[in-house]
Amino acid sequence: MRSPLALAWAITLLTLSGVAAAPGCAAGSDTISGSTSSGTGGSAGGAGGAGGVGGEACVPEDELCDGFDNDCDDEIDEDCPCIDGDTQPCYSGDSNLLGIGLCAEGEQTCDQTGTWGDCEGQHLPVDEECDGLDNDCDEAVDEELDEEVPVVSASAR
Ligand SMILES: [Ca+2]
Numbered sequence: 001m002r003s004p005l006a007l008a009w010a011i012t013l014l015t016l017s018g019v020a021a022a023p024g025c026a027a028g029s030d031t032i033s034g035s036t037s038s039g040t041g042g043s044a045g046g047a048g049g050a051g052g053v054g055g056e057a058c059v060p061e062d063e064l065c066d067g068f069d070n071d072c073d074d075e076i077d078e079d080c081p082c083i084d085g086d087t088q089p090c091y092s093g094d095s096n097l098l099g100i101g102l103c104a105e106g107e108q109t110c111d112q113t114g115t116w117g118d119c120e121g122q123h124l125p126v127d128e129e130c131d132g133l134d135n136d137c138d139e140a141v142d143e144e145l146d147e148e149v150p151v152v153s154a155s156a157r
C-alpha cells in the first residue's frame, strides 16, 4: 500500500543525493578552467597627434582683415580699418537729421578686405508722405501736404 509513496521518497532522496554529490566534480572542473587572467591590454592610448601648433612655418599671404597675421610680419591686421565681421552704426545722409523724424542710422559690416559694406537699415530723408510721420526729417509732420498738421505751431509763435 505504501510502497508507491515509499518508492517515490526513495527516488527523491536518491535523486537529491545524486544531485548533491554531482556538483563536486562538475563544479570542480568548471572552477578550475575558469581562467581569470584579465587582459592587461589597451591602456596605453594614443599619445600622438599634438599637431603642429603653427607659427613655425608662416606662409606669407596677403593680409586679410581676419584677426590673423596673414603676411607673417607679426602684426595682425595692420592697415585694416576694420576686421571681418565688425559692425558699426552708419548713416550716409546729413548727420544733423539723425534722430529727427524717421531718419535713423543703420548698420554696416566690415569684410575681409577691411572695407565697410553698405549701410543697411538706415532711414534717409525722403519726400514727405501723408502718413502722420516726418518722412523728410524736418521736425514737421506731413507738412506741405493737403492735410497739414499744425505741428509747427509751437515754433511759430
Ligand atoms: Ca589678418
Ligand SMILES: [Ca+2]
Residues within 6 Å of the ligand: 063, 068, 069, 070, 071, 072, 073, 074, 075, 076, 077, 078
Ligand atoms: Ca601682418
Ligand SMILES: [Ca+2]
Residues within 6 Å of the ligand: 128, 129, 130, 131, 132, 133, 134, 135, 141, 142, 143
Ligand atoms: Ca509724413
Ligand SMILES: [Ca+2]
Residues within 6 Å of the ligand: 101, 128, 133, 134, 135, 136, 137, 138, 139, 140, 141, 142, 143
Ligand atoms: Ca517733414
